[in-house]
Amino acid sequence: MICRMIDKLEINSTVVFTPHYSSSMSKRIIHSRTERANRFQDRVEEEFPEALSFLTSGELMVRGHFLKHMEQVRYPGTGWVLIEFGTAVTWIETLIQVRRIISKGYYPLIAHPERYRWCRRKRSRLIKLSKMGCGALVSARSLSFQKYASTARNLLRDGLCHAICSDAHSPRDYILDKKLEKKLEGFSRIPWSVITRTMPELILNDMKLPELPLLEQKKVL
Ligand SMILES: [Fe+2]
Incomplete structure (x- = not known):
């Protein structure tokens, strides 16, 4: 599956694998999941050197x-x-958790x-979250869910996100290829290059992200 998906990506792309963890997991489970993820990365690196x-x-x-x-x-x-x-998280709880994470020196x-x-x-x-130093990443996978698709589209339309991620769980899911670029052309007002290259590069270079909405920040676009 991963080979078929990676073959469609532009060369010189960086793929970040993000296996799921939960703050309630035991250290043992965390450790074995991390080991598996690292082994997976090694395997893929051998295949696409x-x-x-x-x-x-x-x-x-x-x-x-x-x-x-x-x-x-x-x-x-x-x-x-x-x-x-969790999808039912309240706004207040989100703010509290984000503040705690920032106070520990991380950028959420x-x-x-x-x-x-x-x-x-x-x-x-x-x-507000972007003013606090957070990034917002829309999932391309949400475009396939009736419940989330319109909000995902509106965030892209209004410049209220920094990047789009594939969030690919299966071969049926979107990846960041020409097909998705074409689909976004219909409604996203943030250029494809900004949400798939400029902003992700800032993240990988440990730089701050601009405040949202992106559309008013002409120098970024
Ligand atoms: Fe998730």
Whole structure:
């Protein structure tokens, strides 16, 4: 599956593998998952030695009072961490958790904000999160779910996200290829190059992301 998907990507792309973790997982499970992810990266690197780069990070489901396993989801060499919440998470709880993560010195990348009720009700809340130093990553996979597709499209239309991620769970899911680029042309007002190259490069270079919305920041676009 992964070979067929990677074959469609532009050369010189960087693929970041983000296996799921949860703040309630035991150390033993975390450890074995990390080992598997690293072995997977080694295998793929052998298969595609030059055209692409691969990194392994993770996506952490943040729950409860203890901030655990943050290092597992740190993008290598950066302070950025990819986090997600349960879809029913409240706006207040999101703010509290984000503040706690920032206070520990990490910069949160909010995965698929379009799935959270607080975002579907009021998308402009992402502006506040971006002012706090967060990134917002729309999932291309959300475009296939009736419940989330319109919010995902509206975030792209209004410049209320920093990047689009494939979030590919199966060969049927979108990847960042020409087909997705074409689909986004119909509604996204953020250039494809910005959400698939400029912003991801800032993340991988451990740089700050601009405040949202992106559309008003002409120098970025
Ligand atoms: Fe997720």
